[in-house]
Amino acid sequence: xxxxxxxxxxLIKTRGQQVTLSCSPxxxxxxxxxxxxxxxQGLQFLFEYFSETQRNKGNFPGRFSGRQFSNSRSEMNVSxxxxxxxxxxxxxxxxxxxxxxYFGPGTRLTVT
Amino acid sequence: AQKVTQVQTEISVVEKEDVTLDCVYETRDTxxxxxxxxxxxxxxxxxxxxxxxxxxxNEISGRYSWNFQKSTSSFNFTITASQVVDSAVYxxxxxxxxxxxxxxxxGTGTQLKVEL
Numbered sequence: 413x414x415x416x417x418x419x420x421x422x423l424i425k426t427r428g429q430q431v432t433l434s435c436s437p438x439x440x441x442x443x444x445x446x447x448x449x450x451x452x453q454g455l456q457f458l459f460e461y462f463s464e465t466q467r468n469k470g471n472f473p474g475r476f477s478g479r480q481f482s483n484s485r486s487e488m489n490v491s492x493x494x495x496x497x498x499x500x501x502x503x504x505x506x507x508x509x510x511x512x513x514y515f516g517p518g519t520r521l522t523v524t
Numbered sequence: 525a526q527k528v529t530q531v532q533t534e535i536s537v538v539e540k541e542d543v544t545l546d547c548v549y550e551t552r553d554t555x556x557x558x559x560x561x562x563x564x565x566x567x568x569x570x571x572x573x574x575x576x577x578x579x580x581x582n583e584i585s586g587r588y589s590w591n592f593q594k595s596t597s598s599f600n601f602t603i604t605a606s607q608v609v610d611s612a613v614y615x616x617x618x619x620x621x622x623x624x625x626x627x628x629x630x631g632t633g634t635q636l637k638v639e640l
Contacts, residue, residue, distance in 0.1 A: 443626050455615065455630040468627050500567060509619075509626040512559065515569035 416505050416516035424522045430491040433519045437484050437505030444486040446478060449500040461486055498523045526551045528618050530631035537606050537638055545601045545634045547616030555621035558599045564612040606638045
């Protein structure tokens with residue numbers, strides 16, 4: 413069974429631009445969560461989607477948004493990029509909230 | 525609010541030594557899950573174990589073992605006879621059951637270096 417895939421793996425953007433990251437969960441997994449990892453703040457929860465509905469949201473500004481499609485694939489969008497948005501963005505999928513999350517390789521975003 | 529503390533920022537051991545990574549958590553929930561993940565230099569978080577708050581039984585998987593003690597809110601991870609391939613950052617995480625969702629709260633991680 414294929415694991416969680418994320419595209420692109422690396423991205424360089426300029427301050428003020430917007431970016432869209434994509435995540436394909438493990439087949440059959442309906443829950444997709446997004447996390448941001450930075451050296452200063454560590455791993456922080458962004459949001460979770462289940463059956464196309466946002467079920468939980470972390471403490472991030474409205475510039476961070478996401479969505480989930482009917483095939484469980486998910487995208488997250490960051491608008492008006494700031495230097496502090498440079499991070500590794502990790503996507504995770506699970507069967508449900510009662511199951512463990514499996515993570516993808518991440519998208520490393522650099523904002524210049 | 526839930527919180528996970530990993531006191532050890534970095535641990536260095538020589539191969540074949542045993543090493544224990546400590547994890548202490550805080551939660552108001554009576555039902556929750558605890559996890560350990562490994563993050564090698566490649567960056568991908570690798571799932572190691574999940575423990576339900578009602579199951580305090582210790583678990584052993586090969587060279588890995590976990591000690592869950594609800595009385596001290598701890599979920600420690602021991603690697604027996606460590607190997608160089610064990611070098612990675614290890615994260616302890618907590619997920620509360622109430623409120624729905626699948627949010628993981630992570631500790632700050634412990635960098636384990638295993639040297640020859």
